[in-house]
Structure formats: C-alpha cells, structure tokens
Amino acid sequence: MAVQPEVEHPKKAFGWAARDTSGVLSPFQFSRRETGEKDVAFKVLYCGICHSDLHMVKNEWGNSIYPLVPGHEVAGEVTEVGSKVTKFKVGDRVGVGCMVGSCHSCQSCGDDLENYCPKVILTYSVKNIDGTITYGGYSDTMVCEEHFVIRIPDALSLEAAAPLLCAGITVYSPLKYFGLDKPGLHIGVVGLGGLGHMAVKFAKAFGANVTVISTSPNKKKEAIEHLGADSFVVSREQDQMQALMGTFDGIIDTVSAQHPLVPLLALVKNHGKFVMVGAPEKPLEVPAFSIIAGRKTISGSMIGGIKETQEMIDFAAKHCVKPDIEIIAVDYVNTAMERLLKADVKYRFVIDIGNTLKASS
Numbered sequence: 001m002a003v004q005p006e007v008e009h010p011k012k013a014f015g016w017a018a019r020d021t022s023g024v025l026s027p028f029q030f031s032r033r034e035t036g037e038k039d040v041a042f043k044v045l046y047c048g049i050c051h052s053d054l055h056m057v058k059n060e061w062g063n064s065i066y067p068l069v070p071g072h073e074v075a076g077e078v079t080e081v082g083s084k085v086t087k088f089k090v091g092d093r094v095g096v097g098c099m100v101g102s103c104h105s106c107q108s109c110g111d112d113l114e115n116y117c118p119k120v121i122l123t124y125s126v127k128n129i130d131g132t133i134t135y136g137g138y139s140d141t142m143v144c145e146e147h148f149v150i151r152i153p154d155a156l157s158l159e160a161a162a163p164l165l166c167a168g169i170t171v172y173s174p175l176k177y178f179g180l181d182k183p184g185l186h187i188g189v190v191g192l193g194g195l196g197h198m199a200v201k202f203a204k205a206f207g208a209n210v211t212v213i214s215t216s217p218n219k220k221k222e223a224i225e226h227l228g229a230d231s232f233v234v235s236r237e238q239d240q241m242q243a244l245m246g247t248f249d250g251i252i253d254t255v256s257a258q259h260p261l262v263p264l265l266a267l268v269k270n271h272g273k274f275v276m277v278g279a280p281e282k283p284l285e286v287p288a289f290s291i292i293a294g295r296k297t298i299s300g301s302m303i304g305g306i307k308e309t310q311e312m313i314d315f316a317a318k319h320c321v322k323p324d325i326e327i328i329a330v331d332y333v334n335t336a337m338e339r340l341l342k343a344d345v346k347y348r349f350v351i352d353i354g355n356t357l358k359a360s361s
C-alpha cells in the first residue's frame, strides 16, 4: 500500500476528489510537495471544468487513478518560487493547463511541443517523476515546475483565463499549425460546446469567415448573434450541406460523440484540412475516396506546447478572446458535472475555488 495522500508530501492540501467510478466528488485531504528550486507554488483561485474531467472521474478512458482530483484549467496567484525560478515572483497571476512535466530531452520537447512528448506528465491522475500521483486544480494549492506555468496577462481575468488553458489552446493550436489563421479563409466549426465556442472566437479573431456546423437548429441564433459566427448550417439538412460542398479551407471538429465524417469531408475544398480535436470512442469511418478525391487532409491535434499556450493567451488578451463561463461554487460541482453531461452549460463551468473551497468542509 502506498503512502497515504495526506502525508506523502510535506505541505497540506485540500480539494475535491472522486473516489470511484461513480464519479461523485467530495472533500479530500491530501498533500503537495515542497516548492523545489525550479518550482512555482500558487494558490488556486479558479478552475475550469473540462469535458475530460467528466470522463476521468468516471474512468471512462480506463486510466483513472483514485482518489482523483480533476482540473487542468487552473488559474491563481503565486505564493512561493524556488531559488532557480526566473520568470515568476510572488503575487504573479499564473495558470497551469493539461501538463505539469515532460522529459525535456526528446524531439517534441526540443520543438516546444511538450504535449507530444512520450513522457508528458499530465496535471492529474498520472504518476509523477517521484512516483506519487498528480492531483489537479479542484484544490486549494498547486506546485508546478516553472516551465509549465503560464503567465496570465493583466487584460484577462483569472476566471476567463482558466478555460483557455485547455479549451483555448486545443483549438488555437490546430488553427495555427494548419495555416487556418489567415484572414478571409472559410473555417467550419463542428459542435458548439466548450471547444467549439472557443474555435469560433479564435477563428473570428484571425479574420476568418466562420460557419458553425451543428445538429441543433436552435443554436443558430446564439452562434451568430452572440458568438459572432458568420453563418450556421444544420448538419442533418441535406440542402444546406449541399450548398456548402467544397467551400471550406478548414474544419475543426470538436465533437466527441460518434458522428458521420463523410458529409463533413465533402464540405472541405480540394487540398483543405479536416482536423479532429474531439475524441469519439469508436474508430473513425473514412472511405478513401472522401479524401483522395480532392487531396484532402484528415488530421488530429491535442492541446498545444507551453510556448504556444503562452502565445495563445497573450493573443486572447490582446484581441479580447474570452470564453463564456458560468462561475460556480465548489459544492455545486457534482450538479455541474450532470449538467455538462447534458451539454447544459454556455459554455464552460469555472469553479470559484478561492471564495468557495474551505478546508473545514
């Protein structure tokens, strides 16, 4: 039996954890490591609820380790820095996204793509270098290697910055990498949840003509009037889809449920890019002709490197790209999870950790 979470490290910590596959979260005493020479310690003030958290608390991907403290959209204020930390000081506004470590020596790490490092250490529910399990941001404090800490610009509130650290970078990175960040391009966004609404906002900020592709006609008004999309198409309406065939330079598909790709690939121009950022459980079904005719590219993308995450958040601050959030108290988190499962949130829950997480509860 491993050392108990409360005493495995010297610093007391408190958060909310799931204990089993029911996914129900409840108060949890644990501990954090001492601030190492290259570490930044910070007080967590806000943490976004990502759809991954929902999968992880219920072990739906089969790799959850309990007790599990979720949260990889973490924002707060620095309380302590190690002696070799150069980028941060006490009082700085910072955030941590999906990663807290990597090998620093592989090709991906050398290319500032720690997210693709084979030894990447995720923010929660994985084994850290010291053998202990990582705990995420549904907690009062965090300690993280300086390299994985993001500076939050003054123009962004911490609660708005938090969801950018996963949802934001997940859509920003493929738009940049696949050259879909140029003004005037026609960009499609499939699905209008946490990721999709950020994809619309970033693509608009890049100057694209943005079309939302959705199964729900009732999202049209919201997509156009509120999020600023240029047009909206209902994917089940063949006439609407037919009219848009071969018109998209790129499509970002944010949907994690099973859905047909062939009608979406037909919307892409010759040489266009179709990028998956959602993760349906079953393998994709793609007849070869839907990509060889027109030399179309299907690709995938997963979060982004640390350098690009900083670039993304600086861009978001400069261009006023912010997620739409609903701020909740920590004791609402189980209800929030149930609502998230029903897509009943516009568009991201953010837990007000600073004001509502009390160690005595």
Ligand SMILES: [Zn+2]
Pocket: 050, 051, 052, 053, 072, 098, 166, 167
């Ligand atoms: Zn996430």
Ligand SMILES: [Zn+2]
Pocket: 102, 103, 104, 105, 106, 107, 108, 109, 110, 114, 117, 118, 119, 120
């Ligand atoms: Zn590496």
